[in-house]
Amino acid sequence: MASTDAAPGGDKGARQALARRLGHDFAKPDLLELALTHASHNSRPGGVAVSYERMEFLGDRVLGLVVADLLYHRFSGEDEGALARRFAVLVRRETLAAVAGEIELGKALILARGEEEAGSQENPAILSDCCEAVIAALYLDGGLEPARRFIAAYWTARLEADPTPPKDAKTELQEWAQGQGLPLPRYREVGRHGPAHEPHFTIEVTVEGVSPAEGSGSSKRQAEQSAAETLLGRAKS
Numbered sequence: 001m002a003s004t005d006a007a008p009g010g011d012k013g014a015r016q017a018l019a020r021r022l023g024h025d026f027a028k029p030d031l032l033e034l035a036l037t038h039a040s041h042n043s044r045p046g047g048v049a050v051s052y053e054r055m056e057f058l059g060d061r062v063l064g065l066v067v068a069d070l071l072y073h074r075f076s077g078e079d080e081g082a083l084a085r086r087f088a089v090l091v092r093r094e095t096l097a098a099v100a101g102e103i104e105l106g107k108a109l110i111l112a113r114g115e116e117e118a119g120s121q122e123n124p125a126i127l128s129d130c131c132e133a134v135i136a137a138l139y140l141d142g143g144l145e146p147a148r149r150f151i152a153a154y155w156t157a158r159l160e161a162d163p164t165p166p167k168d169a170k171t172e173l174q175e176w177a178q179g180q181g182l183p184l185p186r187y188r189e190v191g192r193h194g195p196a197h198e199p200h201f202t203i204e205v206t207v208e209g210v211s212p213a214e215g216s217g218s219s220k221r222q223a224e225q226s227a228a229e230t231l232l233g234r235a236k237s
Contacts, residue, residue, distance in 0.1 A: 014104070014107040015032060015033065015108045017104070017108070018032070018104065018105060018107075018108040018134075019032060021104070022103070022134065022138060022146075022150055023149060023150065023153070024138055024142060024146040024150070026137075027141055027142070028140075031055075031137040031141050032134065032137045033110065034051075034052065034055060034133075034137070035059075035134045035136060035137040036108050036110050036130060036133070036134070037051050038051055038052070038109060038110060038111045038126065052129065052130050053129070053133075055136035055137060055140075056130070056132045056136070057136075058136040058139065059131075059132030059133050059134065059136035060091075060132045062135050062136060062139045062144070062147050062151075063091055063096075063132060063135050063151060064091055066144075066147065066148050066151040066152070066155075067091055067151065067155060068087060070152065070155065070156065070159055071083050071086055071087060071090075071159065074159060075165075078165060082165035083165075085165045085166050085167070085168055086159070086162075086165050086166065088166075088225065089166050090155060090158060090159060093124060093125065093128040094128075095158065096128035096129075096132060097124035097127045097128045097131070099154045100128065100130065100131040102154065103154070105131060105134065106121035106122055109130060135147050135150065135151065138150055168225070169225045169226075169228040169229040170224060170225060170228045172228070172232060173185050173205070173228040173232045173235075176232060176235060176236070177207050177208075180209075182208045182209065183207075183208055185205050185207050185231070186206050186207075187203055187204070187205050187224050187227065188203065188204055189201060189202070189203055189204075189220065189223075190202050190203065190204045190214065198218070199218070201216060201217060201218070201220050201222075202215070202216045202223060203215055203216070203217075203220060203223035203224050203226075203227045204227060205224065205228055205231050206231075207231060207235065210231060210234060210235045211234065212231070213228075213231035213234060214227055214230070215227030215228070215229070215230055
């Protein structure tokens with residue numbers, strides 16, 4: 001049952017323009033439409049919302065595979081640690097949101113009217129999630145090749161922009177704190193949810209003189225990195 005606050009299906013012309021930018025002729029256009037549908041637009045009471053969220057899960061894995069393959073072949077002389085740091089930057093929310101902006105994905109989103117009025121079509125979290133869902137739509141409609149072409153088109157320049165691997169966020173935050181003559185950052189777990197075999201962690205990091213920051217992830221290390229990155233951005237602003 002559709003939400004009573006639903007908008008009338010988003011901008012069809014914008015979705016058609018987006019499909020052209022993706023460089024793929026969809027045999028099943030409904031896949032792209034689903035990848036652009038926010039849960040607020042069409043939900044089933046007591047059931048699973050009809051939205052991009054399941055596709056986001058798949059798109060994240062497709063993106064990871066293609067980016068890992070690109071890195072493996074482009075930086076053949078680097079060890080797994082350096083590749084992992086490059087990978088983390090390329091698949092993070094900020095990168096996905098930036099790509100979504102380049103392809104004008106926000107204009108094609110299908111949102112409830114309330115979400116549109118709140119400006120959700122410019123929300124980086126929604127844009128990044130939908131970008132992953134769009135990658136899944138390409139994969140489901142045409143296999144790995146159209147997804148790989150799209151990722152290569154928008155990620156290769158980013159991949160090659162820095163000749164040296166980026167620093168680990170925790171290392172960079174530690175170096176920044178030491179450079180300021182401050183004590184080392186402190187990390188503590190402030191939340192954990194999900195089943196035992198698939199937990200999700202929330203970590204808080206504090207540095208003297210800077211407001212604490214939180215990060216989350218499927219491992220403590222991932223959550224710590226996320227928290228460190230957020231705090232580092234705040235400290236340097």
